[in-house]
Amino acid sequence: MTDWQPTACILCSRNCGLQVQVADGHLTKIRGDKNHPVSAGYICQKAAQLDHYQNNADRLTQPLKRQEDGSYQPIDWQTAITEIAARLLDLKQTYGKECLAFYGGGGQGNHLGSMYSSTFRDALEIPYYYSALAQEKTGDFWANGKLFGRQNCHTTEDIEQTECVLFIGTNPWQAHGIRNARPTLKQIAQDDQRTMIVIDPRRTETAELADIHLQLRPGTDAFLLSAMLAILVQEGWEDQAFLQEHTIGYTEVRACLLTIPIADHIERAGVDADQVYEAVRRFATAKSANVRVDLGLQQSLNSTLNSYLEKLFFLLTGNLGKPGGNNFHTFFLPWVGHSDAEAKTLCQTKATGITEIAQLFPPNVLPAEIESDHPQRIRGLIVDSANPVVSGADTQAYQRAFPKLDLLVVVDVAMTETARYADYILSAASQFEKWEAAFFNLEFPTNAFHLRKPLFAPLADTLPESEIYRRLAVAIGAIPERYPVLEQVARWHGRWPQLGLYRVALVAAMALQPQLRRTVAFALQGSLGKTLPDDSIAPFWGVSQLYVQHHGEAVARTGLPGRGGRLAEALFQRILHGHSGAPISQHRYEETWALMGYKDQKVRLVISELIEELQTLSSHHAWPEYPLMLIAGERRMYNANTIYRNPQWRQNDAEGVLKIHPVDAKALALAEGSHAVCESPWGQLTVQVKLCDTLRPGVVSLPHGYGLDYPDANGTRTRYGPLLNLLTDAQHCDTISATPFHKNVPVRLRPIEMARAASLHESLP
CATH class of the missing domain: 2.20.25.90 (ADC-like domains)
Known part of the structure; x- marks a missing residue:
């Protein structure tokens, strides 16, 4: 066996x-x-x-170069690396580093390569980093920076121990996002001593289990949340002792909340007032409570304000830094940074003037930065493990912009829709063909890390990202081909845990060559990596050193021996040999405050920009010609991110149906299974209709992860399901973070007969 x-x-x-x-x-x-x-x-x-x-028909097995006629021909790695490096350097020298950008760098679970791509970005001084994370979470990061002192002060939820959980804009039954989602949800639902509250325009599987479901109108989150907070302070349910000890500015926040017209805001949200009051009472009077949110809130109207208001819930009730509450957590290796507004060194895009948040830039502005006539417009772009032509808001904008780039390099495992615009396609090994790890280590109080061994040899002429970026770094002259001195020292002390001399040698090398600090991941790869099962995992030795430096006591509580360097060596060994994952730290709840950015460990409750927005809150622009509100990007049983290209993986919902309330379907003469044209102010697509009473009338929904084209047995490519970003627009977004309003897309439907629908099923060349 x-x-x-x-x-x-x-x-x-x-x-x-x-x-x-x-x-x-x-x-x-x-x-x-x-x-x-x-x-x-x-x-x-x-x-x-x-x-x-x-295994799918679009797997890449060798690097490719675009020809003058638009076709692709194989190219050897050395030639590809040499030509790409030369073109990048030429663009930088001719137009300045501001003409270069990077998109992606690690999917949901292949983050190891991102250590090397980020090091390469630093070496080439690429200033603009776009990612899917910036399309979803930067408003949340911005609010965290104001409240907690750093934009990477990220909170997690102790749902397993909580008495009351509030889910807003998230359906963990399908989206997961919490530990062992389905059994956890069932346990809460079956316990009479615990409360589950759901705020969601849809009656989701999670909402079905909830004690209270507030099925608000899409886009009214800020109205409902502000009304609930106003009830909280009006009833005197705040935790005054907590606010006095841990926060600054509550008096001003309270004064603002007391001006909220509660009844009016509840009416705008379209929910029952008695249920709202009961939800607030249960949350505020619970011995422990926490808030869990996701894209339903963060990609809704007023998205940054929404992120502020949901955090005020657990802050005003004293549910930060305690069992069952919200808590900060450590990052073994941070996947988000901090952009310091006070340092006056923030980078801004040239065309749209967008300022970085958490050292990220929102994908919404990338097409405009390419199409601009600014002399420092983006001309060279590297896309790694991402497919923005499908997943970025405003597909049509990307389709217009990408052909205008002077250089587009795509690093991926598959021939994606984005790859077909590339000048060079660099074939990467899959996530199961190389050592890998995810940096989503978001647990508290016990955090863990999982370093995974490869299951297969890489396909044909593919390389792991670590090697691709090492070769590019050598080709641009940022690093040497070898590190002979460090390599020799590492071999002298190849027996663990006696690597003290290697640490000394590495520190000395960085002191003598300050530029080495910028490329230390490559130095570790090229020296210590020679003594390890794979050279790409060497930076985790350095990460272990830093983690112990900051969290040594918490690491020691996991049962590892020693202190300082010896403890760090033991941690690295545990990670290296813990093939099913390993605990890396055990914190105490009171230690969550030490993870804050502010030195006095006090939360700044007042965010003046958002207080002003709250005081002037009004309904957004109506679209009378588009009477339906589309929730774009619903998570369902058989949709995922775009790494699943073969549509045969879906056991149901092959068409990615548009869900619509029976009342709306009847008014439009749409029957179950019929087809319609779904049209927004910005585009249209053909959809199949499914009647669904879990939505409010006036609301429709489509899933993400569809709209990919895939070849049949004859090589003919067909698009399967709705490419929903044909309906979205880059300008329909939050003013602070540029987060797209995916959950509030105005649309209308026009029925079409079945024969016509079949002819619209798009075949691609």
């Missing part, structure tokens, strides 16, 4: 541990890994389809 091998799922931020059996290059059996320190055997139905990622 084939042995079970440990690995992890790569479809969402939970990155649950898996055990798999493999044969002939395929994942033949998949189950949850009970030895994983976080997921402990949990698995959802999507992970069972991972062989569709590993």
